[in-house]
Amino acid sequence: MKLTLHVWRQKDARDPGGFKTYQLEDVTTHMSFLEMLDVLNQDLITAGEDPVAFDHDCREGVCGACGFVINGVAHGDQKGSTVCQLHMRHFADGDEVTIEPWRAKAFPVLRDLVVDRSAFDRILTAGGFISVRTGSAPEANSIPIPSEAAEHAMDFAECIGCGACVASCPNSAAMLFVGAKIAHLGLLPQGQPERERRALAMVEAMEREAFGSCTNYRACEAVCPKEISISGIARMNKDFRRALLSGSNRASGKRR
Amino acid sequence: MNLTQGLYSSTIGKKILMAVTGIILFGFVVGHMLGNLQLYLGAEQLNAYADKLQSLGPLLWVIRAGLAFCVGVHVVAAVQLWLRNRASRPVRYRLFRPPEVDYAARTMMWSGPIILLFILYHLGHLTVGCLHHDFIRGDVYHNVVTTFRIWWVAGFYMLANLLLAVHLYHGLWSLFQTFGWDHPLFGRARRWIAIGFAVLIGAGNVSLPLAVLAGVVR
Ligand code: HEM
Ligand code: SF4
Ligand code: FES
Numbered sequence: 001m002k003l004t005l006h007v008w009r010q011k012d013a014r015d016p017g018g019f020k021t022y023q024l025e026d027v028t029t030h031m032s033f034l035e036m037l038d039v040l041n042q043d044l045i046t047a048g049e050d051p052v053a054f055d056h057d058c059r060e061g062v063c064g065a066c067g068f069v070i071n072g073v074a075h076g077d078q079k080g081s082t083v084c085q086l087h088m089r090h091f092a093d094g095d096e097v098t099i100e101p102w103r104a105k106a107f108p109v110l111r112d113l114v115v116d117r118s119a120f121d122r123i124l125t126a127g128g129f130i131s132v133r134t135g136s137a138p139e140a141n142s143i144p145i146p147s148e149a150a151e152h153a154m155d156f157a158e159c160i161g162c163g164a165c166v167a168s169c170p171n172s173a174a175m176l177f178v179g180a181k182i183a184h185l186g187l188l189p190q191g192q193p194e195r196e197r198r199a200l201a202m203v204e205a206m207e208r209e210a211f212g213s214c215t216n217y218r219a220c221e222a223v224c225p226k227e228i229s230i231s232g233i234a235r236m237n238k239d240f241r242r243a244l245l246s247g248s249n250r251a252s253g254k255r256r
Numbered sequence: 257m258n259l260t261q262g263l264y265s266s267t268i269g270k271k272i273l274m275a276v277t278g279i280i281l282f283g284f285v286v287g288h289m290l291g292n293l294q295l296y297l298g299a300e301q302l303n304a305y306a307d308k309l310q311s312l313g314p315l316l317w318v319i320r321a322g323l324a325f326c327v328g329v330h331v332v333a334a335v336q337l338w339l340r341n342r343a344s345r346p347v348r349y350r351l352f353r354p355p356e357v358d359y360a361a362r363t364m365m366w367s368g369p370i371i372l373l374f375i376l377y378h379l380g381h382l383t384v385g386c387l388h389h390d391f392i393r394g395d396v397y398h399n400v401v402t403t404f405r406i407w408w409v410a411g412f413y414m415l416a417n418l419l420l421a422v423h424l425y426h427g428l429w430s431l432f433q434t435f436g437w438d439h440p441l442f443g444r445a446r447r448w449i450a451i452g453f454a455v456l457i458g459a460g461n462v463s464l465p466l467a468v469l470a471g472v473v474r
Contacts, residue, residue: 231438
Protein backbone atom coordinates (compact mmCIF):
# COMPACT_ATOMS: atom_id res chain seq x y z
CA MET A 1 0.00 0.00 0.00
CA LYS A 2 0.90 3.65 -0.39
CA LEU A 3 1.18 6.00 2.56
CA THR A 4 1.74 9.72 2.96
CA LEU A 5 3.79 10.43 6.09
CA HIS A 6 4.02 13.81 7.80
CA VAL A 7 7.03 13.42 10.06
CA TRP A 8 8.41 15.88 12.60
CA ARG A 9 12.04 16.66 11.69
CA GLN A 10 14.29 18.51 14.11
CA LYS A 11 18.11 18.55 13.89
CA ASP A 12 18.83 19.08 17.58
CA ALA A 13 17.39 20.50 20.77
CA ARG A 14 17.85 24.10 19.58
CA ASP A 15 16.42 23.67 16.07
CA PRO A 16 12.77 24.86 15.98
CA GLY A 17 11.92 21.88 13.73
CA GLY A 18 9.02 21.33 11.36
CA PHE A 19 7.01 18.73 9.47
CA LYS A 20 8.25 17.07 6.29
CA THR A 21 6.08 14.99 4.01
CA TYR A 22 7.23 11.68 2.53
CA GLN A 23 5.52 9.23 0.17
CA LEU A 24 6.05 5.51 0.74
CA GLU A 25 5.09 3.13 -2.08
CA ASP A 26 5.52 -0.50 -1.02
CA VAL A 27 4.35 -0.81 2.56
CA THR A 28 3.18 -4.35 3.35
CA THR A 29 0.65 -5.21 6.03
CA HIS A 30 3.16 -7.52 7.72
CA MET A 31 5.51 -4.71 8.63
CA SER A 32 5.55 -3.23 12.09
CA PHE A 33 5.32 0.53 12.30
CA LEU A 34 9.04 0.73 13.08
CA GLU A 35 9.90 -1.51 10.12
CA MET A 36 7.91 0.88 7.95
CA LEU A 37 10.09 3.71 9.27
CA ASP A 38 13.19 1.55 8.60
CA VAL A 39 12.09 1.37 4.95
CA LEU A 40 11.62 5.14 4.87
CA ASN A 41 15.07 5.62 6.40
CA GLN A 42 16.66 3.30 3.82
CA ASP A 43 15.12 5.46 1.08
CA LEU A 44 16.37 8.62 2.79
CA ILE A 45 19.90 7.24 3.17
CA THR A 46 19.92 6.20 -0.51
CA ALA A 47 18.85 9.72 -1.43
CA GLY A 48 21.68 11.15 0.70
CA GLU A 49 19.37 12.60 3.37
CA ASP A 50 19.42 12.21 7.16
CA PRO A 51 17.33 9.26 8.36
CA VAL A 52 14.50 9.92 10.85
CA ALA A 53 15.85 9.40 14.36
CA PHE A 54 13.58 7.40 16.71
CA ASP A 55 14.19 5.44 19.91
CA HIS A 56 13.80 1.65 19.89
CA ASP A 57 15.45 -1.36 21.43
CA CYS A 58 13.60 -4.61 22.13
CA ARG A 59 10.92 -4.19 19.45
CA GLU A 60 8.76 -6.59 21.43
CA GLY A 61 6.95 -4.20 23.73
CA VAL A 62 8.92 -4.75 26.91
CA CYS A 63 11.71 -2.17 27.12
CA GLY A 64 9.88 1.16 26.89
CA ALA A 65 12.35 2.76 24.50
CA CYS A 66 10.01 3.35 21.57
CA GLY A 67 7.16 5.78 21.43
CA PHE A 68 5.80 8.72 19.49
CA VAL A 69 2.42 10.13 18.64
CA ILE A 70 0.64 8.72 15.58
CA ASN A 71 -2.30 10.73 14.25
CA GLY A 72 -2.80 12.39 17.62
CA VAL A 73 -2.62 9.27 19.82
CA ALA A 74 0.44 8.16 21.80
CA HIS A 75 1.67 4.78 20.45
CA GLY A 76 -1.16 4.91 17.88
CA ASP A 77 -4.76 3.77 18.10
CA GLN A 78 -4.19 0.14 19.05
CA LYS A 79 -5.07 -0.37 22.72
CA GLY A 80 -2.46 -1.68 25.12
CA SER A 81 0.37 -1.59 22.64
CA THR A 82 3.68 0.14 22.07
CA VAL A 83 4.63 1.57 18.69
CA CYS A 84 6.94 -1.38 18.02
CA GLN A 85 3.99 -3.78 18.44
CA LEU A 86 1.74 -1.83 16.12
CA HIS A 87 1.43 -3.37 12.68
CA MET A 88 0.71 -1.80 9.33
CA ARG A 89 -2.39 -3.92 8.82
CA HIS A 90 -4.17 -1.28 10.91
CA PHE A 91 -3.60 1.24 8.11
CA ALA A 92 -5.19 1.42 4.68
CA ASP A 93 -3.86 2.27 1.25
CA GLY A 94 -3.69 6.03 0.74
CA ASP A 95 -3.71 6.89 4.49
CA GLU A 96 -2.07 10.06 5.70
CA VAL A 97 -0.08 9.48 8.87
CA THR A 98 1.16 12.29 11.12
CA ILE A 99 4.09 11.32 13.34
CA GLU A 100 5.19 13.59 16.18
CA PRO A 101 7.50 13.21 19.18
CA TRP A 102 6.14 13.20 22.77
CA ARG A 103 5.48 16.86 23.45
CA ALA A 104 6.04 18.09 27.00
CA LYS A 105 8.29 20.71 28.52
CA ALA A 106 9.71 17.99 30.77
CA PHE A 107 10.59 15.84 27.71
CA PRO A 108 12.65 18.13 25.44
CA VAL A 109 13.11 16.88 21.88
CA LEU A 110 16.71 15.84 21.22
CA ARG A 111 16.30 14.99 17.55
CA ASP A 112 13.34 14.19 15.27
CA LEU A 113 11.22 11.75 17.31
CA VAL A 114 13.72 11.23 20.14
CA VAL A 115 12.98 12.98 23.41
CA ASP A 116 14.95 13.25 26.65
CA ARG A 117 13.09 11.24 29.31
CA SER A 118 15.74 11.64 32.02
CA ALA A 119 13.12 13.40 34.17
CA PHE A 120 11.70 9.90 34.79
CA ASP A 121 15.15 8.65 35.85
CA ARG A 122 15.52 11.49 38.34
CA ILE A 123 12.13 10.62 39.87
CA LEU A 124 13.09 6.94 40.13
CA THR A 125 16.43 7.83 41.71
CA ALA A 126 14.66 10.00 44.27
CA GLY A 127 12.60 6.95 45.27
CA GLY A 128 15.78 5.46 46.70
CA PHE A 129 16.39 2.04 48.14
CA ILE A 130 14.26 -0.63 49.73
CA SER A 131 15.51 -2.54 52.78
CA VAL A 132 16.43 -6.01 51.63
CA ARG A 133 19.28 -8.22 52.64
CA THR A 134 21.79 -8.32 49.86
CA GLY A 135 24.57 -10.84 49.75
CA SER A 136 23.63 -14.50 49.69
CA ALA A 137 20.18 -15.36 48.38
CA PRO A 138 17.56 -15.31 51.15
CA GLU A 139 15.63 -18.40 52.15
CA ALA A 140 12.79 -18.87 49.68
CA ASN A 141 9.38 -17.94 51.13
CA SER A 142 10.97 -16.24 54.13
CA ILE A 143 8.72 -13.26 53.38
CA PRO A 144 5.18 -14.51 52.74
CA ILE A 145 3.30 -12.45 50.15
CA PRO A 146 -0.36 -13.14 49.41
CA SER A 147 -0.65 -14.00 45.74
CA GLU A 148 -3.29 -11.27 45.24
CA ALA A 149 -0.81 -8.69 46.53
CA ALA A 150 1.91 -10.05 44.29
CA GLU A 151 -0.36 -9.91 41.25
CA HIS A 152 -1.59 -6.44 42.13
CA ALA A 153 1.98 -5.17 42.56
CA MET A 154 2.96 -6.87 39.33
CA ASP A 155 0.25 -4.96 37.45
CA PHE A 156 1.97 -1.72 38.43
CA ALA A 157 5.46 -3.15 38.01
CA GLU A 158 4.65 -3.68 34.34
CA CYS A 159 5.22 0.03 33.68
CA ILE A 160 8.07 0.28 31.17
CA GLY A 161 8.62 4.01 31.60
CA CYS A 162 7.77 4.83 27.99
CA GLY A 163 6.24 8.23 28.75
CA ALA A 164 3.04 7.80 26.73
CA CYS A 165 1.01 8.81 29.79
CA VAL A 166 2.75 12.20 29.87
CA ALA A 167 2.52 12.59 26.09
CA SER A 168 -1.23 12.01 25.99
CA CYS A 169 -2.14 14.00 29.09
CA PRO A 170 -3.61 17.41 28.24
CA ASN A 171 -1.66 18.68 31.27
CA SER A 172 1.54 16.72 30.53
CA ALA A 173 1.28 15.19 33.99
CA ALA A 174 3.47 12.26 35.02
CA MET A 175 1.01 10.92 37.60
CA LEU A 176 0.38 7.53 36.01
CA PHE A 177 4.09 6.75 35.82
CA VAL A 178 4.89 7.95 39.34
CA GLY A 179 1.69 6.39 40.68
CA ALA A 180 2.64 3.03 39.15
CA LYS A 181 6.11 3.16 40.73
CA ILE A 182 4.84 4.17 44.17
CA ALA A 183 1.96 1.67 44.11
CA HIS A 184 4.20 -1.16 42.95
CA LEU A 185 6.55 -1.03 45.94
CA GLY A 186 3.83 0.11 48.34
CA LEU A 187 1.94 -3.14 47.76
CA LEU A 188 4.81 -5.41 48.74
CA PRO A 189 6.11 -6.18 52.23
CA GLN A 190 9.62 -5.28 51.10
CA GLY A 191 8.40 -1.81 50.24
CA GLN A 192 6.91 -1.00 53.66
CA PRO A 193 9.85 0.39 55.67
CA GLU A 194 10.44 3.28 53.25
CA ARG A 195 6.86 3.59 52.03
CA GLU A 196 6.17 7.08 53.38
CA ARG A 197 9.50 8.64 52.64
CA ARG A 198 9.45 7.15 49.13
CA ALA A 199 6.04 8.70 48.38
CA LEU A 200 7.22 12.09 49.63
CA ALA A 201 10.55 11.94 47.80
CA MET A 202 9.16 10.77 44.47
CA VAL A 203 6.33 13.29 44.50
CA GLU A 204 8.80 16.05 45.39
CA ALA A 205 11.07 14.98 42.54
CA MET A 206 8.12 14.87 40.16
CA GLU A 207 7.10 18.39 41.16
CA ARG A 208 10.61 19.69 40.48
CA GLU A 209 10.26 18.65 36.83
CA ALA A 210 8.06 20.60 34.40
CA PHE A 211 5.13 18.17 34.50
CA GLY A 212 1.58 19.43 34.96
CA SER A 213 -1.00 18.40 37.55
CA CYS A 214 -3.70 15.74 37.45
CA THR A 215 -7.23 16.81 36.56
CA ASN A 216 -8.46 13.24 36.11
CA TYR A 217 -8.85 13.31 32.34
CA ARG A 218 -7.86 9.62 32.23
CA ALA A 219 -6.19 9.90 28.83
CA CYS A 220 -3.08 8.30 30.40
CA GLU A 221 -4.66 4.96 31.25
CA ALA A 222 -6.32 4.84 27.82
CA VAL A 223 -2.97 4.95 26.00
CA CYS A 224 -0.73 3.11 28.48
CA PRO A 225 0.74 0.13 26.61
CA LYS A 226 0.58 -1.87 29.85
CA GLU A 227 -3.01 -0.74 30.56
CA ILE A 228 -2.06 0.48 34.02
CA SER A 229 -5.08 2.02 35.75
CA ILE A 230 -5.41 5.35 37.50
CA SER A 231 -6.00 3.41 40.71
CA GLY A 232 -2.21 3.74 40.94
CA ILE A 233 -2.65 7.51 41.05
CA ALA A 234 -5.21 7.13 43.85
CA ARG A 235 -2.71 4.98 45.78
CA MET A 236 0.02 7.59 45.28
CA ASN A 237 -2.29 10.36 46.46
CA LYS A 238 -3.18 8.35 49.55
CA ASP A 239 0.43 7.46 50.39
CA PHE A 240 1.47 11.08 49.90
CA ARG A 241 -1.35 12.40 52.09
CA ARG A 242 -0.66 9.84 54.82
CA ALA A 243 3.04 10.65 54.78
CA LEU A 244 2.31 14.37 55.06
CA LEU A 245 -0.15 13.90 57.92
CA SER A 246 1.81 11.30 59.87
CA GLY A 247 4.84 13.56 59.98
CA SER A 248 6.96 10.53 60.80
CA ASN A 249 9.80 11.92 58.70
CA ARG A 250 10.14 14.62 61.37
CA ALA A 251 9.30 12.54 64.42
CA SER A 252 11.61 12.36 67.40
CA GLY A 253 11.44 10.77 70.85
CA LYS A 254 13.83 13.29 72.35
CA ARG A 255 12.74 16.15 74.59
CA ARG A 256 12.76 19.41 72.65
CA MET B 257 8.50 18.56 53.42
CA ASN B 258 6.23 19.68 56.24
CA LEU B 259 2.46 19.86 56.07
CA THR B 260 2.08 23.44 54.78
CA GLN B 261 4.84 23.01 52.21
CA GLY B 262 3.35 19.72 51.14
CA LEU B 263 -0.10 21.20 50.70
CA TYR B 264 0.95 24.44 49.09
CA SER B 265 3.99 23.65 46.97
CA SER B 266 2.96 20.34 45.45
CA THR B 267 0.28 19.91 42.82
CA ILE B 268 -1.13 16.93 44.73
CA GLY B 269 -1.30 19.07 47.89
CA LYS B 270 -3.11 21.81 45.99
CA LYS B 271 -5.60 19.23 44.74
CA ILE B 272 -6.15 18.16 48.35
CA LEU B 273 -6.92 21.80 49.21
CA MET B 274 -9.32 21.98 46.26
CA ALA B 275 -10.99 18.75 47.28
CA VAL B 276 -11.42 19.77 50.94
CA THR B 277 -12.80 23.21 50.03
CA GLY B 278 -14.81 21.66 47.20
CA ILE B 279 -16.48 19.18 49.57
CA ILE B 280 -17.36 21.98 52.01
CA LEU B 281 -18.84 24.05 49.16
CA PHE B 282 -20.67 20.96 47.97
CA GLY B 283 -22.17 20.59 51.46
CA PHE B 284 -23.26 24.20 51.34
CA VAL B 285 -24.82 23.74 47.90
CA VAL B 286 -26.86 20.76 49.15
CA GLY B 287 -28.07 22.64 52.23
CA HIS B 288 -28.80 25.78 50.22
CA MET B 289 -30.83 23.80 47.71
CA LEU B 290 -32.84 21.99 50.38
CA GLY B 291 -33.60 25.34 51.99
CA ASN B 292 -34.67 26.91 48.71
CA LEU B 293 -36.95 24.03 47.78
CA GLN B 294 -39.25 25.41 50.49
CA LEU B 295 -40.34 27.82 47.76
CA TYR B 296 -42.80 25.09 46.86
CA LEU B 297 -44.29 25.25 50.35
CA GLY B 298 -45.38 28.86 50.00
CA ALA B 299 -44.39 32.36 51.09
CA GLU B 300 -44.90 31.87 54.81
CA GLN B 301 -42.74 28.79 55.10
CA LEU B 302 -39.89 30.21 52.97
CA ASN B 303 -39.84 33.58 54.70
CA ALA B 304 -39.90 31.96 58.13
CA TYR B 305 -36.91 29.86 57.13
CA ALA B 306 -35.08 32.99 55.94
CA ASP B 307 -35.88 34.71 59.24
CA LYS B 308 -34.43 31.80 61.15
CA LEU B 309 -31.19 32.05 59.16
CA GLN B 310 -31.02 35.81 59.81
CA SER B 311 -31.49 35.22 63.54
CA LEU B 312 -28.19 33.34 63.64
CA GLY B 313 -26.58 36.80 63.90
CA PRO B 314 -22.79 36.71 64.28
CA LEU B 315 -22.70 32.95 63.57
CA LEU B 316 -24.12 33.68 60.12
CA TRP B 317 -21.13 35.92 59.44
CA VAL B 318 -18.70 33.25 60.62
CA ILE B 319 -20.29 30.80 58.17
CA ARG B 320 -20.20 33.37 55.37
CA ALA B 321 -16.54 34.14 56.03
CA GLY B 322 -15.72 30.43 56.07
CA LEU B 323 -17.46 29.86 52.75
CA ALA B 324 -15.77 32.89 51.17
CA PHE B 325 -12.42 31.58 52.41
CA CYS B 326 -13.15 28.19 50.82
CA VAL B 327 -14.06 29.79 47.50
CA GLY B 328 -10.83 31.82 47.66
CA VAL B 329 -8.59 28.81 48.34
CA HIS B 330 -10.40 26.71 45.73
CA VAL B 331 -10.10 29.37 43.02
CA VAL B 332 -6.49 30.35 43.76
CA ALA B 333 -5.38 26.70 43.67
CA ALA B 334 -7.38 26.11 40.45
CA VAL B 335 -5.78 29.09 38.71
CA GLN B 336 -2.27 28.22 39.86
CA LEU B 337 -2.58 24.63 38.68
CA TRP B 338 -4.13 25.76 35.42
CA LEU B 339 -1.19 28.11 34.76
CA ARG B 340 1.27 25.32 35.50
CA ASN B 341 -0.58 22.94 33.18
CA ARG B 342 -0.62 25.47 30.37
CA ALA B 343 3.13 25.94 30.69
CA SER B 344 3.81 22.21 30.61
CA ARG B 345 3.51 21.86 26.82
CA PRO B 346 5.08 24.87 25.10
CA VAL B 347 5.15 23.22 21.67
CA ARG B 348 1.68 21.93 20.84
CA TYR B 349 0.73 18.85 18.86
CA ARG B 350 -0.36 19.36 15.28
CA LEU B 351 -2.82 16.53 15.81
CA PHE B 352 -3.95 15.66 19.36
CA ARG B 353 -6.74 13.20 20.11
CA PRO B 354 -6.37 12.22 23.77
CA PRO B 355 -8.83 9.36 24.34
CA GLU B 356 -11.46 9.22 27.11
CA VAL B 357 -11.40 12.93 28.04
CA ASP B 358 -15.01 13.86 28.77
CA TYR B 359 -16.87 17.14 28.45
CA ALA B 360 -17.13 17.89 32.17
CA ALA B 361 -13.38 17.34 32.70
CA ARG B 362 -12.47 19.54 29.76
CA THR B 363 -14.66 22.43 30.86
CA MET B 364 -13.80 22.72 34.57
CA MET B 365 -12.02 26.00 33.87
CA TRP B 366 -15.12 27.29 32.07
CA SER B 367 -17.79 26.03 34.45
CA GLY B 368 -15.79 27.15 37.53
CA PRO B 369 -15.31 30.83 36.60
CA ILE B 370 -18.90 31.12 35.28
CA ILE B 371 -20.13 29.74 38.63
CA LEU B 372 -17.95 32.33 40.40
CA LEU B 373 -19.49 35.15 38.33
CA PHE B 374 -22.90 33.73 39.05
CA ILE B 375 -22.20 33.64 42.81
CA LEU B 376 -21.24 37.32 42.76
CA TYR B 377 -24.33 38.25 40.73
CA HIS B 378 -26.53 36.07 42.94
CA LEU B 379 -25.26 37.75 46.13
CA GLY B 380 -25.93 41.21 44.71
CA HIS B 381 -29.26 40.05 43.36
CA LEU B 382 -31.00 38.07 46.10
CA THR B 383 -28.86 38.69 49.21
CA VAL B 384 -27.94 42.39 49.04
CA GLY B 385 -30.67 43.28 46.57
CA CYS B 386 -28.77 45.99 44.69
CA LEU B 387 -29.14 44.10 41.39
CA HIS B 388 -32.86 43.41 41.90
CA HIS B 389 -35.56 45.54 40.26
CA ASP B 390 -38.01 45.35 43.18
CA PHE B 391 -36.20 44.14 46.29
CA ILE B 392 -38.09 43.89 49.59
CA ARG B 393 -35.79 43.01 52.51
CA GLY B 394 -37.16 40.02 54.42
CA ASP B 395 -39.70 39.01 51.75
CA VAL B 396 -37.65 36.30 50.10
CA TYR B 397 -40.62 34.72 48.40
CA HIS B 398 -41.55 37.98 46.69
CA ASN B 399 -37.94 38.65 45.66
CA VAL B 400 -37.55 35.21 44.09
CA VAL B 401 -40.89 34.99 42.34
CA THR B 402 -40.89 38.48 40.83
CA THR B 403 -37.40 38.12 39.46
CA PHE B 404 -37.79 34.66 37.92
CA ARG B 405 -40.70 35.96 35.84
CA ILE B 406 -38.05 37.82 33.85
CA TRP B 407 -36.96 35.27 31.27
CA TRP B 408 -33.28 36.19 31.02
CA VAL B 409 -32.80 36.23 34.80
CA ALA B 410 -34.40 32.79 35.07
CA GLY B 411 -32.33 31.70 32.07
CA PHE B 412 -29.04 32.77 33.62
CA TYR B 413 -29.92 31.01 36.88
CA MET B 414 -30.74 27.81 35.00
CA LEU B 415 -27.59 27.95 32.89
CA ALA B 416 -25.34 28.61 35.90
CA ASN B 417 -26.93 25.79 37.88
CA LEU B 418 -26.62 23.36 34.99
CA LEU B 419 -22.92 24.24 34.82
CA LEU B 420 -22.68 23.79 38.59
CA ALA B 421 -24.08 20.28 38.17
CA VAL B 422 -21.56 19.53 35.42
CA HIS B 423 -18.74 20.96 37.59
CA LEU B 424 -19.85 18.87 40.55
CA TYR B 425 -20.13 15.74 38.45
CA HIS B 426 -16.44 15.87 37.53
CA GLY B 427 -15.46 17.44 40.86
CA LEU B 428 -17.13 14.81 43.05
CA TRP B 429 -15.65 12.00 41.03
CA SER B 430 -12.22 13.68 41.05
CA LEU B 431 -12.35 14.05 44.77
CA PHE B 432 -12.35 10.29 45.29
CA GLN B 433 -9.13 10.09 43.30
CA THR B 434 -7.58 13.07 45.07
CA PHE B 435 -8.21 11.53 48.50
CA GLY B 436 -7.14 8.11 47.26
CA TRP B 437 -10.56 6.61 47.91
CA ASP B 438 -10.46 3.78 45.42
CA HIS B 439 -11.58 0.69 47.21
CA PRO B 440 -12.37 -2.41 45.13
CA LEU B 441 -15.81 -2.48 46.79
CA PHE B 442 -16.90 0.97 45.62
CA GLY B 443 -14.35 1.93 42.95
CA ARG B 444 -16.90 1.47 40.19
CA ALA B 445 -19.68 3.15 42.13
CA ARG B 446 -17.77 6.44 42.34
CA ARG B 447 -18.94 7.56 38.93
CA TRP B 448 -22.58 6.82 39.80
CA ILE B 449 -22.34 8.61 43.13
CA ALA B 450 -21.06 11.69 41.29
CA ILE B 451 -23.73 11.44 38.61
CA GLY B 452 -26.46 10.94 41.23
CA PHE B 453 -25.55 14.03 43.25
CA ALA B 454 -25.01 16.13 40.12
CA VAL B 455 -28.43 15.22 38.75
CA LEU B 456 -30.19 15.81 42.10
CA ILE B 457 -28.52 19.20 42.60
CA GLY B 458 -28.99 20.23 38.98
CA ALA B 459 -32.66 19.20 38.93
CA GLY B 460 -33.45 20.77 42.31
CA ASN B 461 -31.85 24.11 41.54
CA VAL B 462 -33.01 24.41 37.93
CA SER B 463 -36.57 23.50 38.88
CA LEU B 464 -37.04 26.73 40.89
CA PRO B 465 -36.69 29.32 38.10
CA LEU B 466 -38.40 26.89 35.74
CA ALA B 467 -41.42 26.52 38.03
CA VAL B 468 -41.84 30.30 38.31
CA LEU B 469 -41.35 30.82 34.59
CA ALA B 470 -43.95 28.15 33.85
CA GLY B 471 -46.37 29.75 36.28
CA VAL B 472 -46.48 26.74 38.61
CA VAL B 473 -45.22 28.90 41.47
CA ARG B 474 -46.64 32.40 41.48
C1 HEM C 1 -15.65 29.71 41.57
C2 HEM C 1 -14.84 29.27 40.69
C3 HEM C 1 -14.43 27.85 40.60
C4 HEM C 1 -13.38 27.41 39.85
C5 HEM C 1 -12.48 28.26 39.00
C6 HEM C 1 -13.30 25.98 40.03
C7 HEM C 1 -12.38 25.19 39.40
C8 HEM C 1 -12.17 23.86 39.70
C9 HEM C 1 -11.19 23.03 39.10
C10 HEM C 1 -10.22 23.45 38.00
C11 HEM C 1 -11.26 21.81 39.69
C12 HEM C 1 -10.33 20.65 39.39
C13 HEM C 1 -11.09 19.43 39.08
C14 HEM C 1 -10.31 18.41 38.33
O1 HEM C 1 -10.13 18.64 37.13
O2 HEM C 1 -9.93 17.40 38.89
C15 HEM C 1 -12.32 21.86 40.64
C16 HEM C 1 -12.70 20.82 41.46
C17 HEM C 1 -13.78 20.83 42.29
N1 HEM C 1 -14.70 21.86 42.43
FE1 HEM C 1 -14.50 23.71 41.66
N2 HEM C 1 -14.27 25.56 40.88
C18 HEM C 1 -15.00 26.66 41.25
C19 HEM C 1 -16.11 26.69 42.07
C20 HEM C 1 -16.62 25.59 42.72
C21 HEM C 1 -17.81 25.61 43.55
C22 HEM C 1 -18.67 26.84 43.82
C23 HEM C 1 -17.96 24.34 44.01
C24 HEM C 1 -19.00 23.75 44.91
C25 HEM C 1 -20.19 24.12 44.97
C26 HEM C 1 -16.89 23.53 43.49
C27 HEM C 1 -16.72 22.19 43.77
C28 HEM C 1 -15.65 21.45 43.35
C29 HEM C 1 -15.34 20.12 43.79
C30 HEM C 1 -16.14 19.27 44.78
C31 HEM C 1 -14.14 19.76 43.15
C32 HEM C 1 -13.37 18.45 43.32
C33 HEM C 1 -12.04 18.63 43.95
C34 HEM C 1 -11.03 17.66 43.41
O3 HEM C 1 -10.55 17.88 42.30
O4 HEM C 1 -10.71 16.67 44.06
N3 HEM C 1 -16.10 24.32 42.71
N4 HEM C 1 -12.88 23.13 40.63
S1 SF4 D 1 2.46 4.21 33.13
FE1 SF4 D 1 2.12 3.21 31.10
S2 SF4 D 1 2.25 4.94 29.67
FE2 SF4 D 1 3.16 5.68 31.57
S3 SF4 D 1 5.36 5.28 31.39
FE3 SF4 D 1 4.47 3.46 32.41
S4 SF4 D 1 4.01 2.05 30.73
FE4 SF4 D 1 4.33 4.05 29.75
S1 FES E 1 11.19 -1.01 21.35
FE1 FES E 1 11.06 -1.87 23.34
S2 FES E 1 9.00 -1.42 23.86
FE2 FES E 1 9.07 -0.77 21.78
